Amino acid sequence: MPRPVRIWTLLLWLAVASLGSWALLYERKAALRELFDLDARVLHRVLSQRLEQQETVLNAVAALAEQGGPQVLGRYVQALVRPYPQIVAVEHCGAGGCETLTVPRAALPTLPYAPSDHPTVHWPAGGGARYALGLGTVRVWVDAQALLHPSDLPRAPLTLQIFRPGPGKLVMEHASRIHPAALSFRVEKQLGTPLEPFPIRFHRDYSWAMWPWGAMAAWSALTACVAWGLARGLTARRQAERALLNERHRAQGIVEASTDGIVVLDPQGSVVQANPAAFGILEGLHPGAEIRKVAPFQATLSQAPLNAAQFWQAAAAQVLPDGTVLQRGSERVLVEGGLTPLFGEHGQLLGRVLTVREVGPLRQRMLAQLDAGEQRVREHETLLAHVSRLSTLGEMSAGLAHELNQPLTAIVSYGQAALRLLTEEDADLSRARQAVQGMVGQAQRSAEIIARLRTLVRRAPAQRVKVDLVQAAHNILTLCRADMQRLGVEVNLQFPPTAFVTGDPVQVEQIILNLVRNALDAMQDVPERRLLLSLAQARRQWTLTVQDSGTGLSVAALAHLFQPFQTAKRDGLGLGLSLSQTLAQGLGGDLSGGNAQARGARFSLALPQWTDHDPGT
Template sequence: MTRPAIAALLWLVLAGMGVAGLFLSTVNRVRETFDTDARILHRVLSQRMEQQEAVLNALDALEQQGVGVVALGTYLNTLLRPYPQVVAVEQCFAQSCQVLGTPAEQPPVLATPLSSQPALHWPEEDGPLYALSQNRVRIWVDARRLTGALDSGAAPLTYTLFQPKTATIVVAHTPEAGAVSRTLRVDKVLGTTLQPLPIRISRSVPWSAWPWVEATLWTLLTAGLGALVFRLLESRRNVQRALLDERARAAGVVHAASEAIVALDDGHRVTLANPAARAALAHPMPPGTDLRTVATFQATLSQAPFDAASFWNSDQPVALPEGLTLRRGHEGVQVEGSLAPLRGAGGELRGRVLILREVGPLQRRMLERLEDGERRVREHEEMLAHVSRLSTLGEMGAGLAHELNQPLTAIISYGQAAARLLEDPEPDLARVRHAVNASVTQAGRAAQIIVRLRQWVRRAPSQTRPTDLVQAVQNVLTLCHADLNRLGVQVVAAYADAPLVEADPVHLEQIILNLLRNALDAVQETPHPIIEVSIVPDAAGWTLSVRDNGPGIAPEVRPRLFTPFTTSKSGGLGLGLSLSQTLAQGMGGDLSGANAGSGGAVFTLSLPRQALEAASD
C-alpha cells in the first residue's frame, strides 16, 4: 500500500472516530435529556394523582362531618382551582348521584355501588374521564389535563396512558413532529396504589438534532490537518532522504579519493576512514580508534622537532611540515598533508579531518607525466617538421615541373617544325628525320618524367574535422617557446571563446608554425620584439591574425608574396607562404598578408566555422 493510501486510510479512521464520537455524544445527550424529561413527567403525573387522592380524602372528610351541599359546593370552587384535571365532584346516594359545585365537564353516568374503600372506576364508554370514589364522594378526572404546561417545549414528549387491566388507551398525547430519525421510548407505571395507570413515554428525534455541521467541520479539519501533517512528513522524509543521499555521496567521494582521509570527533577518535587512509597507515582504523596512537610523525634531522600535541589540538587548519616522515611499522615514508577543524552550525568544534599524501609516489607520477608530456611535444614537433619537409618537397617538385615544362614544350614544338622543314627538296631526309624524331622522343620522355614527378609529390587532400583553433595556436607556441625566450620576444595573445573550425589539425598547425617562424625572423633585429596573435569571428568563420613589429613586407616582394620561390630571406626557398596558402585554400579558407598601419607585417588566416555551429547560426 502506498503512503498516500495509508494517509487516506488514517484520515478516514480519524475522521470516522471523530464523527462517531460526535454522534455518540449526541445520542447520549438526547438519551439523558429524554430520561430526565420522562422522569419529570412521571413524577409530575404521580404527584397530581396523589393530589387527586388528597382531594378525594378531603371531600370525604367534609362530607362525613355533615357539611351541607351548598357549603360543600362553595368549598369545592376554592379547593379545585389548583387541580384543573378534577373536572367534577359528585355526592352519591343509594339511588343517584348529585353533582356538587360548578363542574368543568358534565360527568357520565356511572352505576357503581358505594364503598367505604377508595376505588377507581371507568365509565362504559372509553375516554379520558375516569372516577375516584370513597364512601359517598366521587371525583372525576380528565386525563388530558394531567400534564398542562408540560405539553409544550422545544422537544415535547409523546405519552400514552392506559387502563391498568385492559390496556385500553385513556389518552394519547402526540405533538407534531417533522422528519424523524429515531424514537426514544420508555414504559412506566404511575406511582400510586389507587391509580396504577401504565404510561408509555416517547420522544421523536428529528434529523436536525444530529451534529451534521460539527461532523462536516471535523471531517474538513481532520482532512486539512492530515494533508498538512502528510506534507510535513513528506518534506521531512525528502529532507532526510536528501541528507542520506548527500552523506552517501560524500562518503563515496571520500572513499574514492586517492589521498588518505580520516574524519575525527572532538576526542581524536576515528569516525570515518577511506581505504587509502587504511593503506597509508597500515591499520584497519575501526570507528572509535584514537588516531594519535596510530599516526606517528617524525621530523628529519634538518627540521625542528615536531610538536605533536600542538598539531593534534590546533583549532585552526595546520599543514604538516615539509619533509615530515610517517612511521609505518619498521619503515618511514615521507608525507605531506594537513589537519583541519570541523565545526558545527554554531561554530563549535565538532571534530577534525586529516588528509595525508605520500610524497614519493606523487613525485614519481609528476616526473612520469612531465616526461610523457615532453615526449609528446617532441613527437609532435618531429611530425610537423616531417610534414613540413614533405610539403616543401611537393612545392619544390611542383615549381620545378612548372619551370621545366615550358622549355620542354618548346623543344617539342621546334622539333616538329624542323621535321616539317626538312621535307624540302633534296634534304638528307634519313639523318635529319632520325635526329628530329630522337629529339621529339627525348623531349616526350622528359615531359613524362616530369608528369610522374608531379604525381609523386602531389599532396593528398586535407582531411578536415572540427578543430580547436585556440588549442592549435597554443600547441605551436609551446613548440616555439624556447626560441621565443631565447630572442626575448613578447607574445600578446587575444583569443575568442574556444572557437571550433573545420580544418586539418596537422596542416593548420603547419600554417601557424610557418607564420610564427616568419614573424620570429622579422623581429630579430627589433629592439623590443612583439608578436601579437589574435582570433576574432567574422561573417564566414574565424580569423587568426599574426602581427609583428618588424620592418614589414618589402614593396618589391608584396605583389609576388604567395608565388613559389619568392623570398626576402638569404638562403630561403620562398615556398613557405605559397605552401601555407595552398593548405589554407585546401581547407576551405584563405591566407593573406599586408603591412600593418603602425608598422610591421600582419598575416591573416581565414577558416570556416565548424559545420554544426554554422548550421545553428
C-alpha cells in the first residue's frame, strides 16, 4: 500500500473514529445527566414531603395543646409522631420549663424556650443536625440525619448535603464520592416550604468505568476495517490504473522498438498512427494519409495474384503472398507482412493494423549476424582456454603457498629453537636433536604436501589407508602448542582411545590443521579462549568437531563459507576451508561449519570409518 494512501487512510480513520467516539461519549454523558437530574428531583420531592409532614405534626400538636393541655397531648402525641422517624421528641413548654411528651429517640440539645404565635425554627447553639419547630407552647424536635431512609436513595451513588439558611452551616450530609472522578454533576436547590427553606446540594461522581469503552472499541474496530477496505480498494484501483498505463506504455514501447513497420488504420483505411520503422519503409507516410496510396503492393511472377481490393477490405487477417513487392518511387522492394482487423467489444470494426518488413535487408542482416556469431564463438573458445590455463596456474600457486606455509613456519620455529639451545653454555643436545628431528619431519611433510598437490593437479586418486583420527589431532595440537600457549588457550579434548578412518594421513592432518588455525585466529581478540575438540561415531563415520569461543561467523561469511577467495582475515587468501572441504569430499567424507549454540564457530569433519574390507588392508 503506498505511503500517501496509508497516511490519508489513517487520518480519515482517526477523524471518523474520534467523531463516533465523541458522539458515544456525548450520548452517555447526556443519559447520565438526565438520570442525575431525575434522582435529584425525586429526592428533593421526598425531602420536601418530609418537611411538610413534620410541619403538619407541629400544627396538630399545637391544636391539641390549645384544646386539652398536657394531659390530652400525652395520650395522642406518641401515636402521632410514631410514623415519622425524623421527629425525635415533642415538648410542651411553659413558664416553668419544657416537658417532654414522648420518649426521646435521642438526647436533646439545650435550647431556651421562646414562645411564638407563628411556626418558627429554632437552632441550638453549636450547630448539629437537630433543630426544633416551635408554635405556641409546643416544640417538635427534628433530626435532619433521619430525613432520608436508605430505601429513599437511588441505586447510583449520590452525595446529598442540607445547609442551614443564612450561615450556610452543614446540617445533614450523605456522602458518596469517587476519587478520581471522570465526570461529576452538581445541582443546588431549596426545599420548598416557607418554614424550612433549607438550601440543598446534590452531587454525583462517575468513575472512568462508566464510559462506553466497549462501544468505542467496537466503533474504532469497525471504522478501521472500513478504512482498511477502502484503502485496499483505492490501492487496488490505483494499481490497476497504473498497470493499465504501464501496459499501454509497454505496448507503445514494443511498437516503437519493433524493426517491422506497424501502421494503425481507421475503418476507412486512413493512417492513424505508425512506428518509426514504418516511416522508413513506406514513402510519404503521415497521419491521415490513405494507405492504398502510401503502400502500393504489387504481385510478381513468383507469387499468386494479389487482389488489392480484397486485401484492404477483408474482415479477417490477411497475409501478403510471398514475393510481394512495394513500389517505392522508381524502386521495387521485396516485402513481407499482413493486415489484421481490430474489433470492439460488440463486434464493431475499430480499424486495422498493417505490418510490413523489407525482405532483402533482413536477409543480409541475418547472414551478417550469423557470420559475426560464429566469429564470437571462436573468440570465446580461445578466451576460455586461456582463462582455464591461468586459473589452473593460479590455483596451484595459491594452494602451494597456503599449504606450505604451516610446515615452513614450523621448520623456522624448530630451527630457532635448535640454534638457541646450541648457543647456550650448557647446550641441551637432546632437546636440540629433537628440534632438528622436527625440522626434518616438517621438511618431509612439505615434500609430501607438494606430492599430494601434484597428485591433485594430475587428478590422481588420493591414498586410502588406515588413519587414526585421534593421533592425527594430537599431532596437530603438538604442532600448534606454541601458539596456544602464547594465547593462553584452554584446550578440552573429548576423544576415545582410537578412531580409525579411511583416508590420506597428510590430507587428514592438513584439514585438522586448517580448522585449528582458523579457531586460534578467531580467538585473537576475545578475553576467554577455549578450544574444544570432540570425536563421535555415527552411521559408519567418525566426526571430529572443532569449536572455538571466538566471535562466531557473520551472516555474510556463512553465505560464502566454503567458496574460494572468500575470507574475513586481513592477510588470508580464502582457500583454506575451500581446499579442506574438497579434500574431505575426495576422501568420501564432508566438512560442514556454522555457529555454535553458545558462542564461537563450530566445524565438523566427517570421514568414513575404517573396516577390514577397505582396500589396502
